[in-house]
Amino acid sequence: MIDAAGKVLEIRLDFTDGLPERQEFEPGIRRAPNRGQPLSESEIVLALKNALRYIPEKFHREIAPEFLAEYRERGRIYGYRFRPAGKITGRPIGEYKGCCVEGRAFQVMIDNNLDFAVALYPYELVTYGETGQVCQNWMQYLLIKKYLEALTEDGTLVVQSGHPLGIFASRPDAPRVILTNGLMIGSFDTTEGFFRAAALGVANYGQMTAGGWMYIGPQGIVHGTYNTLLNAGRMKFGESTGNVLGGKLFVSSGLGGMSGAQPKAAEIAGAVSLIAEVDPSRVETRYSQGWVSKRTNDLAEAFAWADEARSSRRALSIAYVGNVVDLLRYALDNGRHIDLLSDQTSCHAVYEGGYCPGGTSFEERTRLLNEDSDEFRRRVNSSLREHFELIKAHAAQGAYFFDYGNSFMKAVFDAGVREIAKNGRDTFDGFIFPSYVEDIMGPLLFDYGYGPFRWVCLSGNPADLRATDRAAMDCIDPSRRFQDHDNWAWIRDAEKNRLVVGTQARILYQDEEGRVRIALKFNEMVRRGQIGPVMLGRDHHDVSGTDSPFRETSNIKDGSNIMAEMAIHCFAGNCARGMSLAALHNGGGVGTGKAINGGFGLVLDGSKRVDAIIRSSMSWDVISGVARRAWARNDHAMEAANEFNARRDDCHITLPFIADDNYLAELVRK
Numbered sequence: 117m118i119d120a121a122g123k124v125l126e127i128r129l130d131f132t133d134g135l136p137e138r139q140e141f142e143p144g145i146r147r148a149p150n151r152g153q154p155l156s157e158s159e160i161v162l163a164l165k166n167a168l169r170y171i172p173e174k175f176h177r178e179i180a181p182e183f184l185a186e187y188r189e190r191g192r193i194y195g196y197r198f199r200p201a202g203k204i205t206g207r208p209i210g211e212y213k214g215c216c217v218e219g220r221a222f223q224v225m226i227d228n229n230l231d232f233a234v235a236l237y238p239y240e241l242v243t244y245g246e247t248g249q250v251c252q253n254w255m256q257y258l259l260i261k262k263y264l265e266a267l268t269e270d271g272t273l274v275v276q277s278g279h280p281l282g283i284f285a286s287r288p289d290a291p292r293v294i295l296t297n298g299l300m301i302g303s304f305d306t307t308e309g310f311f312r313a314a315a316l317g318v319a320n321y322g323q324m325t326a327g328g329w330m331y332i333g334p335q336g337i338v339h340g341t342y343n344t345l346l347n348a349g350r351m352k353f354g355e356s357t358g359n360v361l362g363g364k365l366f367v368s369s370g371l372g373g374m375s376g377a378q379p380k381a382a383e384i385a386g387a388v389s390l391i392a393e394v395d396p397s398r399v400e401t402r403y404s405q406g407w408v409s410k411r412t413n414d415l416a417e418a419f420a421w422a423d424e425a426r427s428s429r430r431a432l433s434i435a436y437v438g439n440v441v442d443l444l445r446y447a448l449d450n451g452r453h454i455d456l457l458s459d460q461t462s463c464h465a466v467y468e469g470g471y472c473p474g475g476t477s478f479e480e481r482t483r484l485l486n487e488d489s490d491e492f493r494r495r496v497n498s499s500l501r502e503h504f505e506l507i508k509a510h511a512a513q514g515a516y517f518f519d520y521g522n523s524f525m526k527a528v529f530d531a532g533v534r535e536i537a538k539n540g541r542d543t544f545d546g547f548i549f550p551s552y553v554e555d556i557m558g559p560l561l562f563d564y565g566y567g568p569f570r571w572v573c574l575s576g577n578p579a580d581l582r583a584t585d586r587a588a589m590d591c592i593d594p595s596r597r598f599q600d601h602d603n604w605a606w607i608r609d610a611e612k613n614r615l616v617v618g619t620q621a622r623i624l625y626q627d628e629e630g631r632v633r634i635a636l637k638f639n640e641m642v643r644r645g646q647i648g649p650v651m652l653g654r655d656h657h658d659v660s661g662t663d664s665p666f667r668e669t670s671n672i673k674d675g676s677n678i679m680a681e682m683a684i685h686c687f688a689g690n691c692a693r694g695m696s697l698a699a700l701h702n703g704g705g706v707g708t709g710k711a712i713n714g715g716f717g718l719v720l721d722g723s724k725r726v727d728a729i730i731r732s733s734m735s736w737d738v739i740s741g742v743a744r745r746a747w748a749r750n751d752h753a754m755e756a757a758n759e760f761n762a763r764r765d766d767c768h769i770t771l772p773f774i775a776d777d778n779y780l781a782e783l784v785r786k
C-alpha cells in the first residue's frame with residue numbers, strides 16, 4: 117500500500133521506543149493452565165523463529181529468552197510483553213482509529229472478547245471454552261489492530277489462525293475481513309496434531325465466536341439454553357403453556373464462559389437449577405454478576421434451598437462449589453430426584469484441563485496438567501466412567517439427561533465406555549442419550565431456520581440497545597408459531613433480565629425471514645440517525661454455520677453428518693455476498709477434527725449498499741442450512757423449504773421424494 121505522499125506504507129509493530137516494557141499481571145485475573153510442552157528441541161527453535169517474525173532482528177537476543185521461558189512455563193508463546201497495559205474493553209466505535217466503519221467496528225468486537233470482565237483467560241487471549249482464543253499472541257493482536265486501522269473499503273484483510281497475512285485489493289461490497297482458524301489437512305487433523313501446531317505458533321483454536329470476533333458474553337448462549345430447557349420441559353412434562361418448569365430441578369455443571377449461562381437461563385425459564393463448578397473464582401464471577409443467586413460448598417444446604425424453591429414453585433439458581441461427580445453421587449445416595457440433567461464442562465478439551473476429575477481439587481488438576489499429564493488422563497477417564505454410571509442411575513429414576521454439545525458423550529466413549537454408543541461399537545449411530553440438538557434444538561429450531569442471531573450497538577449507548585430491542589419486537593408476529601412467541605417474549609423481557617456483560621449486545625433467535633426483516637429495519641434506523649452503527653452476527657452454532665455430527669448436525673440422519681460441505685458453502689456464500697467479515701474454523705465447541713464451523717459479521721452503516729447485502733447474504737446464511745436439512749428429509753426443514761419456495765420467485769430449493777422405510781427394510785431383508 118502506498119500512502120498519500122507516495123511512500124510504501126509499512127504495517128508493522130511500532131518499535132520506535134524499543135521493546136515495550138514488561139508488565140505485572142493484575143492479581144485476581146484467571147490464567148490459562150500450562151498444558152504441557154509437546155515440542156522437540158528442533159521444534160522449539162522453530163516455534164521461537166516463528167514468534168520472532170513479528171520483531172526486528174536487533175531485538176531478538178533480548179526477547180528470545182523471554183519467549184523460551186514463556187514456552188517452558190506455559191506451553192505456548194503468548195508474547196505477554198506486547199499486551200497493551202491496563203484494561204482492554206470494547207469502547208464506543210467513535211474512540212477507535214480507522215479509514216472505514218468496518219475497520220473500527222471489528223476493533224470494538226476484538227477488545228470486547230479480551231475484556232477482563234468477559235474473557236476466561238484474558239492474558240492468554242482466551243475468550244471462552246477453556247481454549248478459544250481471539251488470536252495466538254499479543255503481537256498478532258497489535259498487528260491486526262494496525263491493519264484494521266489502515267483498512268479501506270477497497271481492501272480485504274486476510275487472517276489465518278490469528279496471523280494477519282495482509283490487506284489485498286477487493287471492492288466495497290466484498291468482505292472487509294476473511295478469517296480462518298485451525299483448519300488442518302485431514303490426516304493431521306487430530307487433537308495431538310493441533311496441539312503441536314498451536315505450540316509451533318501456526319494454529320489457533322478459535323472455538324466459535326472467540327476467534328470469529330463475535331462473542332457477546334454469556335448472554336450469547338442464554339437464549340439458546342432458555343429455549344432448550346423450556347422445550348425439554350415441554351417434551352418431558354407434557355405441558356405446552358404456563359410455568360412448564362415450575363418446581364422442576366435442573367442439574368448441570370460449569371459456570372464458565374458459556375456454561376455460566378445455565379443458571380440465568382434456567383431462572384428465566386422458571387426452574388430451580390443446581391450447577392456444580394470446581395473453580396471458586398468462576399463461581400464468584402457469576403455470583404457478582406447476578407447470574408447465579410446463591411452459592412455454597414455444602415451439598416445438604418444446596419439441596420435444602422432447592423427443595424424449598426421447588427415446593428413453592430419459585431425459580432432459583434444455586435451454585436455448588438465442587439465437582440459435579442460428588443453432586444450426582446450425593447443426590448443418588450440421599451434419594452434426591454433430578455428432573456433435567458446435563459453437563460457443560462469443557463469436554464471438547466477434556467485432557468487439556470476442560471474436565472476436572474472427581475476426587476481431584478482444582479489446584480491439583482492444574483498441577484497435574486503441567487507435571488503429570490499421563491496421571492491426569494488416567495484420572496479424567498476414571499472420573500468420566502463414574503460420571504456415566506451416576507447419570508445412568510439418575511436416568512433410571514426418571515431424570516431426562518441430554519448432552520449439552522460439549523462432547524461429553526464422545527469423551528465418555530473415548531474413556532472406554534462402549535455402552536454409551538447406540539451400537540455398542542462406534543459412534544456412527546450416535547449415543548444412547550440424546551444431544552440437545554438431536555432432540556430439541558435441531559428439530560424445533562434449526563430445521564425451521566431459527567438460530568442465534570445477535571447484534572452489538574457499536575455506539576456503546578444503552579439507549580440504542582433499548583431502541584433496537586423495541587424495533588426487533590415489532591418485527592415478530594408472536595401468533596405465527598410457538599417459537600415466535602418464545603422469541604417475542606424473550607426480547608420483551610430482555611432488558612429486565614439484565615443480560616449485558618461487555619458491549620451493548622443482544623441475542624435473539626430468529627429464522628430467515630425474521631433476521632432479514634430486523635436487519636433491514638436496523639439499517640434504516642441507522643440511516644435515519646436514530647441509532648449509531650450496529651454489528652450484526654450470530655453464533656457459529658446455528659442452522660447452516662456448523663457441520664458437526666456430535667452437535668449441530670446430530671439430527672441429520674441421511675449419513676451426511678460426517679460431511680463438512682454445508683459450513684464451507686455457507687462461508688463461501690457469505691464471502692461472495694459481501695458480509696463484512698466471514699470466518700471458518702475447525703473444532704468449535706466439540707474439539708479439533710470434530711466440527712467445521714463458520715460465522716459472519718455485518719456492519720450496518722445505514723447505506724443502501726448494506727440493504728442489498730442484507731437481502732442476499734442474511735437470507736443465504738440461514739436458508740442454505742434449511743435446504744441441506746430439508747434434503748436430509750427433516751420434516752420441519754421440508755416444511756420451511758416449501759414455504760420458502762412458495763414465497764420467493766428468485767430462489768428455489770431442491771426437495772426430496774420420501775421412500776417407504778418399511779418397504780425398503782423388507783426388500784433388503786428378503
Ligand SMILES: NC(=O)c1ccc[n+]([C@@H]2O[C@H](COP(=O)([O-])OP(=O)(O)OC[C@H]3O[C@@H](n4cnc5c(N)ncnc54)[C@H](O)[C@@H]3O)[C@@H](O)[C@H]2O)c1
Nearest residue numbers: 245246370372373374375393394440461462471472522705
Ligand atoms: N451451551 C451451549 O449451547 C454450548 C454451545 C457451545 C459449546 N458448548 C460447550 O460447553 C462447554 C463449556 O463451555 P464454556 O465456555 O462454559 O467453557 P469453560 O471452560 O469456560 O467452562 C467450563 C467450566 O466447567 C468447570 N468444570 C470442569 N470440570 C468440572 C467438574 N468435573 N465439575 C464441575 N465443574 C467442572 C470448569 O472449571 C469451567 O469453569 C464447552 O465444551 C463448549 O464447547 C456449549
